[in-house]
Amino acid sequence: MNPDRLEQQMRFLIEIDKLKHVFRQTLLMDASRYENDAEHSWHLALMAILLSEHAAEQQLDTLRVLKMLLIHDLVEIDAGDTFCYDKAGNRDKAAREQKAADRLFAMLPHEQGPEVRALWDEFEAGRTPEARFAGALDRLHPMLHNYQTRGAAWRKHGVRKKDVLDRNRAIEQGSPALWEYAKRLVEESVRKGFLCE
Amino acid sequence: MNPDRLEQQMRFLIEIDKLKHVFRQTLLMDASRYENDAEHSWHLALMAILLSEHAAEQQLDTLRVLKMLLIHDLVEIDAGDTFCYDKAGNRDKAAREQKAADRLFAMLPHEQGPEVRALWDEFEAGRTPEARFAGALDRLHPMLHNYQTRGAAWRKHGVRKKDVLDRNRAIEQGSPALWEYAKRLVEESVRKGFLCE
Numbered sequence: 001m002n003p004d005r006l007e008q009q010m011r012f013l014i015e016i017d018k019l020k021h022v023f024r025q026t027l028l029m030d031a032s033r034y035e036n037d038a039e040h041s042w043h044l045a046l047m048a049i050l051l052s053e054h055a056a057e058q059q060l061d062t063l064r065v066l067k068m069l070l071i072h073d074l075v076e077i078d079a080g081d082t083f084c085y086d087k088a089g090n091r092d093k094a095a096r097e098q099k100a101a102d103r104l105f106a107m108l109p110h111e112q113g114p115e116v117r118a119l120w121d122e123f124e125a126g127r128t129p130e131a132r133f134a135g136a137l138d139r140l141h142p143m144l145h146n147y148q149t150r151g152a153a154w155r156k157h158g159v160r161k162k163d164v165l166d167r168n169r170a171i172e173q174g175s176p177a178l179w180e181y182a183k184r185l186v187e188e189s190v191r192k193g194f195l196c197e
Numbered sequence: 198m199n200p201d202r203l204e205q206q207m208r209f210l211i212e213i214d215k216l217k218h219v220f221r222q223t224l225l226m227d228a229s230r231y232e233n234d235a236e237h238s239w240h241l242a243l244m245a246i247l248l249s250e251h252a253a254e255q256q257l258d259t260l261r262v263l264k265m266l267l268i269h270d271l272v273e274i275d276a277g278d279t280f281c282y283d284k285a286g287n288r289d290k291a292a293r294e295q296k297a298a299d300r301l302f303a304m305l306p307h308e309q310g311p312e313v314r315a316l317w318d319e320f321e322a323g324r325t326p327e328a329r330f331a332g333a334l335d336r337l338h339p340m341l342h343n344y345q346t347r348g349a350a351w352r353k354h355g356v357r358k359k360d361v362l363d364r365n366r367a368i369e370q371g372s373p374a375l376w377e378y379a380k381r382l383v384e385e386s387v388r389k390g391f392l393c394e
Binding site for chain 2: 006009010012013014016017019020021028029030032035036038039041042043045046047049050051054062063066067070071108112116144145148177181
């Protein structure tokens with residue numbers, strides 16, 4: 001074992017503690033405070049463990065799904081959280097996140113940085129079954145929080161039923177079953193007044 | 198797909214949002230507030246992804262390590278966090294956590310509950326290479342936080358060098374390399390006044 005290599009990995013692990021300070025637009029399910037990216041990533045990983053049977057593809061590499069979900073938001077340490085319905089913020093999001101990825105993953109030892117970067121690129125591109133399933137969970141998760149908090153983030157930002165369906169339609173590519181569930185959640189939310197038509 | 202089964206899984210995923218409210222004795226690395234169990238579990242999973250090369254056993258099932266780390270603290274939703282140096286609290290910890298595991302994992306569908314319970318039992322027993330490595334990370338992680346916060350939790354609770362070494366010696370079973378690193382961290386902490394001899 002090369003102590004410099006371990007030291008470099010530890011510096012990265014210390015750096016990413018900052019993800020616990022990146023707050024999202026989503027409230028915790030008891031609506032007591034905003035959720036941060038580290039908690040969100042943990043919750044997604046649990047969803048992947050428990051819901052992989054509902055993925056579009058049955059022969060999924062769950063380890064790769066988990067790795068992607070656990071690292072997918074690290075770039076927000078530099079780039080910040082961009083609310084998915086914020087059109088202006090989403091215009092330069094990709095460029096901000098690429099720059100963040102360049103800095104962060106370069107902190108890792110020589111072959112490990114590119115490995116983690118490749119996982120992040122795969123998640124972002126959404127072209128493999130694993131990335132599509134991970135992406136579906138990343139979209140479904142805030143919908144669960146919104147439903148549990150009576151549409152708090154939707155109402156705060158004037159998000160409507162059509163916005164939610166347009167934004168989250170990609171869930172179907174990763175999991176038709178979860179997309180059916182998501183659509184029922186949207187209908188229930190409209191019926192209960194958590195989301196406007 | 199059976200909608201009742203998915204509904205049951207979702208109820209569990211909603212229930213475990215409570216882990217974000219279970220606070221530990223560890224401060225975040227910038228010392229701004231206490232860390233919660235969801236953040237801790239996410240950070241451990243990242244450690245497992247990046248540090249598995251340092252495990253005692255080279256043929257490790259990383260997926261099982263990740264699953265164990267992501268679920269290992271769920272029982273604290275009912276049982277609360279027990280500070281590892283709190284002798285009184287640790288006396289009935291096992292009983293409190295067994296009861297919590299009984300309630301929580303029974304929320305999952307019939308074969309999935311026992312599967313997750315088996316992972317938790319494996320982590321607790323620490324008899325497989327995967328459980329020993331996961332346990333090593335669970336011990337090392339608060340040491341990193343303590344070092345970064347100039348020994349905040351150690352000093353608050355009057356924890357001494359011998360306590361830290363005794364408590365964390367099991368790291369060696371999971372990873373001799375990380376145990377070497379941990380011992381250097383302890384020496385540095387004593388030298389810098391973060392930890393008393």
